[in-house]
Amino acid sequence: MIRDPENGPQASHITQLPRDAESSFADSDSPTVALSTGAGFFDHTPQSLRELLASWKEPRFRVDQIFTWVYRDGAVEYGAMSNLPAKLRERLAGELPLFRSEVIQKQRSNDGTFKLLLCWPDAATSECVLIPDGERRTACISTQVGCPVGCVFCASGLGGLQRQLSPGEIIEQAVRVRQLCGSNARLSNIVFMGLGEPLANYRATLHAIRTINADWGLGIGARKITVSTVGLPLQIRRLADEKLQITLALSLHAPTDELRRKLIPWAERVTIEELIEACRYYFEQTGREVTLEYILLGGENDQTGHADALADIVHNMRGNVNLIPYNPVEGLPYLRPTDEAVNRFLSTLKGRSVNAHVRNSRGLDIDSACGQLRRRESSKPVTLGISSLANGPTK
Ligand code: SAH
Ligand code: SF4
16 A cells, blocks of 8 residues: 655655655654745744744734735735734844745636636745636635646646645645635635645645635635645545545545556555545544546546546445546647536436536636646746636536
8 A cells, every 4th residue: 555655754665756755744744844844924823923923022912814805804014904014014024024926827617717826935836726706706716836746637736746836835726816806805715726735745735724724824715725636545544533624535536546647647655545544544533425536538437437437436435426527638648528528428327327427527628727827937848738726616
């Protein structure tokens, strides 16, 4: 069985991991940033900011004022915080930057989907997306710069992992996306489906989930938060033990280990059975059904036999299925499935009493998926078409 690569030293078991991925996992269980130095505002909880302001000899109530300005009122600079003394505002601006990213690209799709490319002080870039759908406004955010997994069909993993994102950098994406909603609307959902593998940056992801969920933070209900993972059984169990009410989405993509290994390098050392066992544990601990994501690749995994085998798997757990018609990536050999194949697959699942849906593509006229805009901007030789990590929320 695979040892989860989050736990540093065991990463060496996974022969297919790029070297940079291994070393970054070694660090991923220690704080990604030291909170008192070099951190931005969004890395802080009220508790840690209280400690910082106490060392500045500021009264405790300042912390509540600042958190209210940022998360409730959407302040974008300390200068706007009119009930803070000017000296404190100056010190905060100098020592605890509010936004650390610069928006270097903003794309709007005909269907209202927005995509932002953010640039961090070290020149690393990450992507985040706003997907409006009626009353629902979903932010799709990234957890890593690049991705260490390298699924054969995905744009995000093409250049490997550049670095982990810090908690503050993950949260800042959600706040940036919220700004796109305008003053009358708020974000309703968050999906961790952007660049990277959230459970391979566990601590930062969990910190971000807690802040996004907290009353003092973005205040988004746990059930409106979805974490999508390629499947790390130990980390799924660890997440289950947090007993959060968030939705777990497992990127299964194939009903047999043999086929899954062709698509997902990290499936080399983990079986579907181990993953489903971890999903059962997640359900036992949280009472939350797990969503199985299944990307439909034309001619690869979209036949009736695959659907039947997938139904057998779902019958062994409490889960539902999200079918994702592949959005082709230029330069990669995979095809979008035909509408007929998608419908047949869906009705086979439904005929077997599986709760299944097809996830609609969004933002197809822009670089809709995480991974693509960033690659385009970095003008690497591979030219990418539309991929769709941000195809829409799973729920
Ligand atoms: N690394 C995590 C989360 C980010 S990917 C994971 O793999 O689950 C989020 C989802 O987008 C995954 O299910 C992934 O398989 C899917 N995806 C990636 N590239 C895609 C593409 N070109 N078209 C459609 N879905 C894609
Ligand atoms: Fe990484 Fe997810 Fe893309 Fe696979 S599908 S390469 S795990 S972002």
